[in-house]
Amino acid sequence: MEISKGEFTSIMGPSGSGKSTLMNLIGCLDTPSSGTIFVDGEPTSGMSEEELAYLRNRKVGFVFQQFNLLGKLTALENVMTPLLYRGTPLEERKERAEAALERVGLQERMSHRPNELSGGQKQRVAIARALVTEPSLLLADEPTGALDSATGLQIMEMFEQLNTEGLTVVLVTHDLNLGMRCSRQIHIRDGRLEGREHVR
Numbered sequence: 001m002e003i004s005k006g007e008f009t010s011i012m013g014p015s016g017s018g019k020s021t022l023m024n025l026i027g028c029l030d031t032p033s034s035g036t037i038f039v040d041g042e043p044t045s046g047m048s049e050e051e052l053a054y055l056r057n058r059k060v061g062f063v064f065q066q067f068n069l070l071g072k073l074t075a076l077e078n079v080m081t082p083l084l085y086r087g088t089p090l091e092e093r094k095e096r097a098e099a100a101l102e103r104v105g106l107q108e109r110m111s112h113r114p115n116e117l118s119g120g121q122k123q124r125v126a127i128a129r130a131l132v133t134e135p136s137l138l139l140a141d142e143p144t145g146a147l148d149s150a151t152g153l154q155i156m157e158m159f160e161q162l163n164t165e166g167l168t169v170v171l172v173t174h175d176l177n178l179g180m181r182c183s184r185q186i187h188i189r190d191g192r193l194e195g196r197e198h199v200r
Contacts, residue, residue, distance in 0.1 A: 001186065001193060003170060005136070008163040010171045010179035013188040019172045020141055022188060026170065027060050027139045028052045040136045057086055061130030065142040067122040069114045069129075075101060075121075076110040079129045086133070100128035104158065120151035127158060138162065141172045156181060 003009050003026075011019050024030040025037060028044050037044045040059050044052065056062075069078050079097035088096070101110055104124040114122055123143060130138055140159065144152030156178055163169045163183075173179050187194040 003137075003168065005168055006163075006166055007184055008160070008169045008171070008182045009184045009186060010173055010182035011186050011188060012173060012176065012179040013194075015174060017188050018191040019174070019188055021191070023139050023141050023170065023172045026137075027062060028056050057082060057133060059136045061133060061135035061138045063123070063126050063130050063138065063140040063143045065145040067114070067119075067126045067146070069122060069125060071114050074111050074113055075106060075117070075125045075128075078114075078125055079132050082129060082133050096132050097128070100132040101125070103131065104128045118151075119147050120154060123147060123151075123155050124158070127155075131162075136168060138167055138169045139172075140169065142174070143171070144173070144175065144178060152178070 011022060013019050021030065025032055026039075028037070028039060028047075032045075039055060042055065042059075044055065047055065070081070073081070076094070076097050079100050080093040083093040083096060098107075098110065101107060101124075104127050106121060106124050106128065109117060109121060109125075112121075114125070117125065123146075126143075138159075143159075144155050147155065152175075159169050159171065160181070169182075171179070171182055179185055
């Protein structure tokens, strides 16, 4: 399987088919038992955990179904966190996090903690956190699964806009309607890629 720069690809299949495992392999969260994965042209085979963490921090942005925000931190502090691990100076971390939150329309919510935000706002914070490192690839695992349909559609439109701006987006979903909005659909069943694939 190959995903080219600038694509908006959905990975679809029934529950338990291996969608999230495939995403974890692409994002270097899991190690393949065989074969080779290249991220932005770099082979990941043989990389140490430290090297993989370094690659993830610079090349890949993650958005998850349950947001994975730190409850004691504000939206701004949550978005600054990946840059902390990179060693970015405080003032630059703050400036870049503010810009990322503005990009997702949350400039008025920067000082709010997760329990003061709606589900859609939490997911926007998670997207801003994924974008703040300026990744080559954005991986979204069921990002609308915990949201109502109207909010989920807004989040989907945000991914579409990011892709229009040139970001490579891979969306894992079991929602056929959302998956078919992507320019390419890959189907997986029982841990294997199916022969049918659609590109528009």
